[in-house]
Amino acid sequence: QQPVQSPQAVILREGEDAVINCSSSKALYSVHWYRQKHGEAPVFLMILLKGGEQKGHDKISASFNEKKQQSSLYLTASQLSYSGTYFCGTENGAAGNKLTFGGGTRVLVKP
Amino acid sequence: ETGVTQSPTHLIKTRGQQVTLRCSSQSGHNTVSWYQQALGQGPQFIFQYYREEENGRGNFPPRFSGLQFPNYSSELNVNALELDDSALYLCASSLVGVDEQYFGPGTRLTVT
Numbered sequence: 052q053q054p055v056q057s058p059q060a061v062i063l064r065e066g067e068d069a070v071i072n073c074s075s076s077k078a079l080y081s082v083h084w085y086r087q088k089h090g091e092a093p094v095f096l097m098i099l100l101k102g103g104e105q106k107g108h109d110k111i112s113a114s115f116n117e118k119k120q121q122s123s124l125y126l127t128a129s130q131l132s133y134s135g136t137y138f139c140g141t142e143n144g145a146a147g148n149k150l151t152f153g154g155g156t157r158v159l160v161k162p
Numbered sequence: 163e164t165g166v167t168q169s170p171t172h173l174i175k176t177r178g179q180q181v182t183l184r185c186s187s188q189s190g191h192n193t194v195s196w197y198q199q200a201l202g203q204g205p206q207f208i209f210q211y212y213r214e215e216e217n218g219r220g221n222f223p224p225r226f227s228g229l230q231f232p233n234y235s236s237e238l239n240v241n242a243l244e245l246d247d248s249a250l251y252l253c254a255s256s257l258v259g260v261d262e263q264y265f266g267p268g269t270r271l272t273v274t
Contacts, residue, residue: 138204148210148263149207149210154204155202
């Protein structure tokens with residue numbers, strides 16, 4: 052079953068923060084986060100595994116709440132380059148990267 | 163180290179025709195997964211290949227088939243094309259046992 056992402060879209064000014072949520076109706080084993088710019092391939096950001104910790108990549112970090120079956124992606128002090136569509140891909144078991152993606156969250160960072 | 167490459171970039175086909183899309187995995191990666199991404203939506207898992215065998219399949223009909231070659235490159239074949247097959251087809255490669263998966267730029271297929 053497809054994870055649900057929220058919000059569907061967010062507009063930020065450069066330097067502002069945002070949170071993107073990814074929720075599943077089933078227990079999660081892993082959550083993979085990608086960013087896709089228009090006309091380009093999705094770019095890998097990070098993976099969070101069941102029992103794992105919060106991770107970070109520059110000023111982008113993420114958490115994984117197993118009890119809530121939810122992951123959150125945090126964009127801190129956003130930069131223009133953060134614009135794009137963010138997707139979470141989930142696995143409900145150790146299935147070897149056979150991901151079920153959410154519908155995406157469009158992020159626009161303005162100067 | 164080369165990234166994931168796909169060919170062709172764009173393709174226009176007529177309903178009922180057949181199409182073959184190609185993917186070269188990132189150097190050293192032995193697993194290839196194919197995804198279909200309709201406009202404005204997230205990618206949908208079609209199937210995965212490992213050691214030249216299908217290693218899992220999503221909710222796609224049998225007219226979607228694939229191959230993996232000894233050099234780990236892969237093909238996606240779609241028979242009897244339908245209008246709804248119009249989408250961006252992405253392949254992603256990874257190394258078995260390693261969680262990171264890297265996507266190619268995709269092939270934009272338009273069925274008229």
